[in-house]
Amino acid sequence: MLFTNATILTMNPTRDIISNGALRINENRIVALGKTDELRAQYPAEEFVDVGGKLILPGLIDTHVHVAQALIRGCADDMALIQWLCERVWVLQGNFTHDDGYVSTRLCVAEMLKSGTTTFLESMLAQRYGFDGVARAVQESGIRACLAGIVMDLGTYATKDNAMHPGMIENRETSLLGVLDMHRKWNGAANDRIHVWFGPRTPGGVTPELYREMSDYAHQRDMGITMHLAEVEADKTFLREHYNLSPVDFAESVGLLGPKSILVHMVWLEDAEIAKLAATHTSVSHNPSSNSKLASGVCKVPQMLASGVNVALGCDGGPSNNDYDLIREMKLAAILHKAVALDPLIVPAETVLEMATINGARALGLEHEIGSLEVGKKADLIVVDLGRLHTTPSVNPVSTLVYAATGGEVDTVVVDGTIVVRDGQLLTMDEHEIMAQARQHAQSLYTRAGIEIKLRWPVL
Numbered sequence: 001m002l003f004t005n006a007t008i009l010t011m012n013p014t015r016d017i018i019s020n021g022a023l024r025i026n027e028n029r030i031v032a033l034g035k036t037d038e039l040r041a042q043y044p045a046e047e048f049v050d051v052g053g054k055l056i057l058p059g060l061i062d063t064h065v066h067v068a069q070a071l072i073r074g075c076a077d078d079m080a081l082i083q084w085l086c087e088r089v090w091v092l093q094g095n096f097t098h099d100d101g102y103v104s105t106r107l108c109v110a111e112m113l114k115s116g117t118t119t120f121l122e123s124m125l126a127q128r129y130g131f132d133g134v135a136r137a138v139q140e141s142g143i144r145a146c147l148a149g150i151v152m153d154l155g156t157y158a159t160k161d162n163a164m165h166p167g168m169i170e171n172r173e174t175s176l177l178g179v180l181d182m183h184r185k186w187n188g189a190a191n192d193r194i195h196v197w198f199g200p201r202t203p204g205g206v207t208p209e210l211y212r213e214m215s216d217y218a219h220q221r222d223m224g225i226t227m228h229l230a231e232v233e234a235d236k237t238f239l240r241e242h243y244n245l246s247p248v249d250f251a252e253s254v255g256l257l258g259p260k261s262i263l264v265h266m267v268w269l270e271d272a273e274i275a276k277l278a279a280t281h282t283s284v285s286h287n288p289s290s291n292s293k294l295a296s297g298v299c300k301v302p303q304m305l306a307s308g309v310n311v312a313l314g315c316d317g318g319p320s321n322n323d324y325d326l327i328r329e330m331k332l333a334a335i336l337h338k339a340v341a342l343d344p345l346i347v348p349a350e351t352v353l354e355m356a357t358i359n360g361a362r363a364l365g366l367e368h369e370i371g372s373l374e375v376g377k378k379a380d381l382i383v384v385d386l387g388r389l390h391t392t393p394s395v396n397p398v399s400t401l402v403y404a405a406t407g408g409e410v411d412t413v414v415v416d417g418t419i420v421v422r423d424g425q426l427l428t429m430d431e432h433e434i435m436a437q438a439r440q441h442a443q444s445l446y447t448r449a450g451i452e453i454k455l456r457w458p459v460l
């Protein structure tokens with residue numbers, strides 16, 4: 001299969017952009033890249049897709065997703081974090097069934113694929129969402145995923161007063177040992193599209209002993225770890241009061257730093273902590289929409305990048321963002337830090353595209369396989385149509401993509417050599433069936449949880 005007549009953003013080490021470019025795929029690998037006339041001449045008998053001048057770039061990598069939260073999109077808008085969690089999100093999630101987990105994952109994955117995300121890291125799968133159903137939805141859809149199962153043994157968040165919903169509480173046996181079972185069953189499945197990670201709760205939900213046991217297993221089995229940390233100031237205060245440690249020092253003390261760790265949000269950090277993240281090659285997932293909407297604060301991304309920390313990007317979830325469109329997330333990541341630093345040169349569009357592609361691949365330990373378009377890498381790529389009103393004229397495709405485009409301009413998506421979206425249509429799932437099921441499951445979930453969303457304006 002040959003894709004021709006494209007502007008190709010390779011994201012290779014020299015960040016080459018190929019005009020009039022072509023890319024050849026054989027099975028699930030990229031086997032040639034170059035100019036269209038050269039590759040057509042070299043492979044005259046090859047079936048080809050003329051993309052008509054559209055952009056081809058590596059599939060986007062979302063390093064922080066909650067698949068179970070697609071079904072509860074918009075359930076807690078304009079609320080403070082603790083109230084958001086304790087009164088809405090945990091109550092709804094605590095009433096999930098395995099079927100809800102499957103339906104929500106399909107909704108989330110369909111949205112991600114159609115908006116150009118080809119790989120995601122799910123951060124915290126509870127047993128009650130049904131790991132098998134989530135993994136099956138990933139397998140069927142064709143997307144690539146690292147699925148982190150929850151690890152916890154305490155039912156609180158930050159302070160003892162913030163109890164979790166009883167439906168969300170697990171212990172060492174169900175969580176830690178459950179994830180190890182899922183690792184045996186699913187890691188490497190679907191032609192190695194599925195990897196299984198650990199997704200421990202934040203400090204306050206896990207004892208230091210369980211963190212250490214988990215990180216020992218992670219090192220023995222080369223499993224990744226992802227955790228929310230220093231999202232709000234209360235997280236920092238909690239660690240100072242209980243352990244007399246900063247968030248990063250606490251993470252280090254229980255074995256959570258290293259090249260296969262992704263710490264999420266990381267808003268409330270000091271400079272010494274940023275230096276420690278760089279020294280230990282620990283990655284950060286930056287989620288600007290979630291941090292802005294929940295008023296958590298602004299992650300010090302410019303300082304992290306200047307210190308050499310690998311910063312990737314994440315959309316978070318349906319109640320915190322409320323979409324899973326990483327192209328829209330790129331825009332906020334590119335403009336937010338300029339406003340904070342009063343510096344228009346900070347975090348340029350090119351840097352943000354690195355965060356959404358090659359940095360994401362590095363964070364997942366998959367930079368030798370995905371994250372750039374290079375011969376020998378897996379064929380995960382997207383075709384984006386910048387020939388729309390709001391993307392015309394396009395003098396720099398990178399800045400048009402980051403500042404003007406949305407996921408709606410994604411035309412074709414290829415994961416592991418298979419076309420899963422073509423002409424903007426999902427080929428692996430029925431979009432209308434997904435939406436109908438999601439509406440039905442959401443309605444019965446709200447009823448079961450006893451939650452009614454009251455509008456602020458009168459409904460006549």
Ligand SMILES: [Zn+2]
Nearest residue numbers: 066123228316
């Ligand atoms: Zn999250």
